Amino acid sequence: MDWFPLYNSLRIAAISTVIIFFLGIFAAYYIAKAPRLVKGTLDVVLTLPLVLPPTVVGYLLLRLLGPNRLIGQWVMEQFGTKLVMTWWSAIFATVAVAFPLMYRTARGAFESFDETLAQAGKTLGLSNTYIFWRIRMPVCRQGILAGTVLAFARALGEYGATSMIAGYTPGRTATISTTVYQLWRTGNDALAFRWVLVNIAISAVVLLAVNMLERREKPSPGKGVR
Amino acid sequence: MALEVDVEKTYGSFHLEASFRSEGEPLALLGPSGCGKSLTLKCIAGIERPDRGRIVLDGQVLFDSAAHIDLPPQRRRVGYLFQQYALFPHMTVAENIAAGCRGLGREERKKRVAELAAMLRLEGLEGLRPRQLSGGQQQRTALARILASEPRAILLDEPFSALDSHLKWQLEPELKDVLDAFAGVTIWVTHDLEEAYRNCPWVCVMEAGRTAPVREMASLPADPRTVGAARLTGCRNCGAAELETETGWLRVPEWGVSLRAAAPWRTGARAVGIREECLRLAAAGEDNAVDCAVVRRVEDVSAWVLLLRPKGSGPETPLLRMKVEKGAALPEGDTLRVVLPPEDILILE
Numbered sequence: 001m002d003w004f005p006l007y008n009s010l011r012i013a014a015i016s017t018v019i020i021f022f023l024g025i026f027a028a029y030y031i032a033k034a035p036r037l038v039k040g041t042l043d044v045v046l047t048l049p050l051v052l053p054p055t056v057v058g059y060l061l062l063r064l065l066g067p068n069r070l071i072g073q074w075v076m077e078q079f080g081t082k083l084v085m086t087w088w089s090a091i092f093a094t095v096a097v098a099f100p101l102m103y104r105t106a107r108g109a110f111e112s113f114d115e116t117l118a119q120a121g122k123t124l125g126l127s128n129t130y131i132f133w134r135i136r137m138p139v140c141r142q143g144i145l146a147g148t149v150l151a152f153a154r155a156l157g158e159y160g161a162t163s164m165i166a167g168y169t170p171g172r173t174a175t176i177s178t179t180v181y182q183l184w185r186t187g188n189d190a191l192a193f194r195w196v197l198v199n200i201a202i203s204a205v206v207l208l209a210v211n212m213l214e215r216r217e218k219p220s221p222g223k224g225v226r
Numbered sequence: 227m228a229l230e231v232d233v234e235k236t237y238g239s240f241h242l243e244a245s246f247r248s249e250g251e252p253l254a255l256l257g258p259s260g261c262g263k264s265l266t267l268k269c270i271a272g273i274e275r276p277d278r279g280r281i282v283l284d285g286q287v288l289f290d291s292a293a294h295i296d297l298p299p300q301r302r303r304v305g306y307l308f309q310q311y312a313l314f315p316h317m318t319v320a321e322n323i324a325a326g327c328r329g330l331g332r333e334e335r336k337k338r339v340a341e342l343a344a345m346l347r348l349e350g351l352e353g354l355r356p357r358q359l360s361g362g363q364q365q366r367t368a369l370a371r372i373l374a375s376e377p378r379a380i381l382l383d384e385p386f387s388a389l390d391s392h393l394k395w396q397l398e399p400e401l402k403d404v405l406d407a408f409a410g411v412t413i414w415v416t417h418d419l420e421e422a423y424r425n426c427p428w429v430c431v432m433e434a435g436r437t438a439p440v441r442e443m444a445s446l447p448a449d450p451r452t453v454g455a456a457r458l459t460g461c462r463n464c465g466a467a468e469l470e471t472e473t474g475w476l477r478v479p480e481w482g483v484s485l486r487a488a489a490p491w492r493t494g495a496r497a498v499g500i501r502e503e504c505l506r507l508a509a510a511g512e513d514n515a516v517d518c519a520v521v522r523r524v525e526d527v528s529a530w531v532l533l534l535r536p537k538g539s540g541p542e543t544p545l546l547r548m549k550v551e552k553g554a555a556l557p558e559g560d561t562l563r564v565v566l567p568p569e570d571i572l573i574l575e
Contacts, residue, residue: 114310114312116308116310117312117314117315119268119271119299119306119308120306120308120312120314121314121325122272122273122299122300123271123272123273123299123302123375124325124326124328124372124374125300125301125303125326125328125375127300135314138316139314139315139316141316
């Protein structure tokens with residue numbers, strides 16, 4: 001059994017998760033504080049990839065990144081490289097599709113953050129950077145971790161947009177999901193089934209991790225205020 | 227050390243105009259909830275930005291709209307005790323206190339945390355998280371954290387609102403001791419006159435976003451001067467009034483009566499007040515008497531309260547309240563003639 005699809009899926013999911021983590025937190029933090037109209041508009045735009053069919057996302061990405069399209073052509077001229085049909089092309093697809101999961105979960109966490117903690121930090125002389133990374137992030141860590149894990153899981157399972165923008169080239173762009181489809185299509189049912197089992201195993205581990213995080217983070221009923 | 231505040235801020239339909247000065251001794255900012263007390267504190271701490279005005283602490287300008295000065299909260303050195311204490315939930319007691327220490331080395335910081343923990347009776351609790359503490363311990367941790375930041379002023383926002391009343395009596399003297407040892411300015415926000423009276427020699431009454439002049443706390447209950455202050459001191463009966471120039475009596479239209487008052491009328495006055503325990507049954511031919519219908523007899527813990535509607539007043543006018551100690555004879559009947567004794571009438575602005 002050639003393990004390349006597993007390796008490729010994992011590296012694509014890992015890199016997209018890192019990108020999504022920072023983009024998602026950045027978007028969530030600023031949009032949580034934005035006025036209502038801006039918030040509503042950006043929320044729709046940023047959540048759209050979650051509800052659109054992945055093929056539609058793939059189509060839109062190809063319209064932007066394809067060799068003869070706006071961004072694709074410019075990158076080709078400037079750097080002499082194409083943006084589609086390489087292994088890392090799939091990252092565009094996974095980032096677009098999995099980003100809303102991170103963004104929405106992190107935004108929910110930021111919105112329920114007690115602002116008096118940040119205000120207290122300021123009056124104590126703590127810098128805004130300290131307050132963000134040492135107070136806001138740790139206090140919101142449950143939502144942020146959950147968002148990160150969900151985004152990773154979604155990126156790992158991405159098929160539609162990935163197959164359109166990175167295609168299926170064995171040993172180069174093949175991921176678990178595209179391999180399963182290809183194997184089934186060519187009648188290699190036994191091997192397809194083995195990849196299905198691999199995929200189920202990984203996803204089950206990820207969901208188990210989410211559940212354990214939630215259980216551990218559940219606030220224990222303590223005495224005192226609140 | 228002195229704090230001077232003179233700020234204005236509009237928040238939707240709410241308008242804040244706060245102006246007062248405090249020198250060292252604790253000043254109570256006393257007013258009903260929603261009158262702008264907390265907003266005033268937030269302006270001083272730099273959490274909210276006033277539209278106009280000036281804030282000076284210890285000779286340093288913290289905010290001046292005309293000179294475009296607006297120091298960030300980090301540089302104001304103003305400690306703020308939040309209603310719910312705002313302890314960092316993911317940090318231990320020691321880490322919370324250490325977070326307040328500005329620019330100290332590791333060893334010095336450790337020493338300072340130990341000192342403050344000892345001073346505020348937090349020894350043995352250093353490794354616990356805020357949610358494992360009782361309300362009083364949380365408050366002391368928050369105070370230790372504030373003291374660690376070496377503030378020039380401490381602002382207390384309803385310090386006992388998060389605690390049960392029996393705890394309050396236990397913790398209040400401790401808080402007072404800590405503040406007595408503190409050399410800077412103390413502003414104590416509360417809606418509770420008795421709490422303010424016990425802890426602050428000075429008081430500034432706030433009502434609907436406006437501050438009254440600062441005065442000595444001791445004189446407030448006997449002479450509240452404004453309707454707001456009268457209500458805060460427990461005076462339940464207040465009615466709009468005007469001076470009848472020919473007689474020198476005071477006309478109170480909503481009670482349908484003209485009153486003779488022992489205290490002189492002041493320019494700017496617009497109402498009279500009388501405490502519920504000062505009302506009594508009228509003797510025949512007595513002045514300052516009002517005919518009332520008895521709307522309800524309410525039994526309270528130690529007294530009866532009669533709710534009275536003065537004859538001729540509309541259904542929207544607040545009822546007069548008359549307190550009758552238990553054991554005294556409770557007036558019978560559907561109507562009463564009560565007297566508002568001249569010496570008990572408060573002249574209010």
